[in-house]
Amino acid sequence: MNLENRYDFVLIFDVKDGNPNGDPDAGNLPRVDTETGQGLVTDVSIKRKVRNFVGLVKEEQPPYEIYIKEKAVLNLQHERAYIGIGAEEELKSDKKRKGKAESVEKARQWMCQNFFDVRTFGAVMSTGVNCGQVRGPVQLTFSRSVDPIVASEHSITRMAVATEAEAEKQDGDNRTMGRKHTVPYGLYVAHGFISVHLANQTGFSETDLELLWQSLTNMFEHDRSAARGEMATRGLYVFKHDSKLGNAPAHSLFDRINPHLKDDVTVPRTFKDYQVDIDETDMPNGVTLNKIVG
Amino acid sequence: MTKQYCLEVSGDFACFTRLEMKVERVSYDVITPSAARAVFEAILWKPAIRWQIHKIEVLKPIRWINLRRNEVGQVISTRNVQTAMKNGHGNLALNIEDERQQRAGLFLRDVKYRLHASFELQNDSQHIHRYPHLNANSDGDGSENNLIKFQRMFERRASKGQCFNQPYLGCREFSADFRLLKPKDDPANLPEELAGERDLGWMLYDLDYSNAADPSPRFFQAKMNDGVIIVPDWNSDEVRG
Numbered sequence: 301m302n303l304e305n306r307y308d309f310v311l312i313f314d315v316k317d318g319n320p321n322g323d324p325d326a327g328n329l330p331r332v333d334t335e336t337g338q339g340l341v342t343d344v345s346i347k348r349k350v351r352n353f354v355g356l357v358k359e360e361q362p363p364y365e366i367y368i369k370e371k372a373v374l375n376l377q378h379e380r381a382y383i384g385i386g387a388e389e390e391l392k393s394d395k396k397r398k399g400k401a402e403s404v405e406k407a408r409q410w411m412c413q414n415f416f417d418v419r420t421f422g423a424v425m426s427t428g429v430n431c432g433q434v435r436g437p438v439q440l441t442f443s444r445s446v447d448p449i450v451a452s453e454h455s456i457t458r459m460a461v462a463t464e465a466e467a468e469k470q471d472g473d474n475r476t477m478g479r480k481h482t483v484p485y486g487l488y489v490a491h492g493f494i495s496v497h498l499a500n501q502t503g504f505s506e507t508d509l510e511l512l513w514q515s516l517t518n519m520f521e522h523d524r525s526a527a528r529g530e531m532a533t534r535g536l537y538v539f540k541h542d543s544k545l546g547n548a549p550a551h552s553l554f555d556r557i558n559p560h561l562k563d564d565v566t567v568p569r570t571f572k573d574y575q576v577d578i579d580e581t582d583m584p585n586g587v588t589l590n591k592i593v594g
Numbered sequence: 595m596t597k598q599y600c601l602e603v604s605g606d607f608a609c610f611t612r613l614e615m616k617v618e619r620v621s622y623d624v625i626t627p628s629a630a631r632a633v634f635e636a637i638l639w640k641p642a643i644r645w646q647i648h649k650i651e652v653l654k655p656i657r658w659i660n661l662r663r664n665e666v667g668q669v670i671s672t673r674n675v676q677t678a679m680k681n682g683h684g685n686l687a688l689n690i691e692d693e694r695q696q697r698a699g700l701f702l703r704d705v706k707y708r709l710h711a712s713f714e715l716q717n718d719s720q721h722i723h724r725y726p727h728l729n730a731n732s733d734g735d736g737s738e739n740n741l742i743k744f745q746r747m748f749e750r751r752a753s754k755g756q757c758f759n760q761p762y763l764g765c766r767e768f769s770a771d772f773r774l775l776k777p778k779d780d781p782a783n784l785p786e787e788l789a790g791e792r793d794l795g796w797m798l799y800d801l802d803y804s805n806a807a808d809p810s811p812r813f814f815q816a817k818m819n820d821g822v823i824i825v826p827d828w829n830s831d832e833v834r835g
Binding site for chain 2: 308323324325331333334335340342343344365366367368369370379380381382403404406407410411415418423424425426435437439440441442444491493495497498543545546547548549550551552
């Protein structure tokens, strides 16, 4: 079913004793906005987790295939059969051989139909024509922590070495040291936008939308690792406009969700140290707030 | 001259990538007319109208942030897709580990601008041949393209915060808040650091799409006076290819 409403959403998640998103420029330290000390998580990091989640629950089958894969999660190398929606017949009957641009357009639509990430986030196809791309309806911003974070560095030891040469050097002591970085606690906020018009161009449907909410709610549950610590979605607040173009500016809606440190807390270490104030007074006409999480 | 509109846009980050440094992205100091046009087009655009940026007011000091991300260095191959379409099966996927590129970006942070623009209707002959499907339902005389109608549409959308897609500042992850201002709103509070004259050098104006298969960039010499950049007309001598 086609999307009929514009959506803007606020995603709140936290991390405890983990590294939510390492900075390749800073030896994998958690990303920090150096001027404010706030922690950052990039948009692509969240999108990666959405892809992984969808890949997991839909088992990589069309129409929920994932184009951009991460080996760690999926190593399904078997070939998939595609439900070549209309494609097969059209390609066969297409004896007149229409212009090149048209067949590229068909390929693009076919990708949208079969791949969840292509129709959600968009993709670029190699066509030579400058508009050979899919603009996805879902747009995400960088997540930013509510308060400044501190990154702690921990030295850790390993009771084994990788090579024999190393073992000889240590006379059989066989120890190596490593480092890991964690954020003791951080509450992060991301903003997201869903454009109906772009959704209708890629075929992103109501069912896909449900899957997106599900993945934003549960993505951290399937992304456990030594580096991440404990991460969880703490809030998913969805503003639904009753029209396609929307009924209110997105920023005015986002301002209604206000997570802040409780008065008597100076150093946050759990989600309980925070309070999320939600201002539902005088909601703009035609906008409803759906608290999917929180 | 047609009616001028003023949008105040702001965001946490922005990246108006310099053409000459797009592998490791480096932003221009301020928003380009091209990115400003895209902000207006995210609110209202039809093949029949063309936005022209007149003035950019910079309301916040120019600040930078450096960020490195893991990116993918490949695009989807149309040919492979077509083969899989035909066969009904195939192995279409891309392992990010194999195609990984780490790219740093020098982005702007905490930006706020006032963008002044107007639009005019294009002669039918300039757009109908490019977008024939969009004109399929018209009676052929182009009468549905009415300047006043589009102006009202834009005013209605912008004042309610409506948009086709959320406008962004250079890249889609840097979304922009926007507000329609009345043209006579007070002059902006100028940050001290921006006082005086500053030469921003040759800056991208926009891409020339008259040959859609090979758009070519055009540049102008951007001068900022007390935070204000006057953008020359697209067809003026100051804009060079």
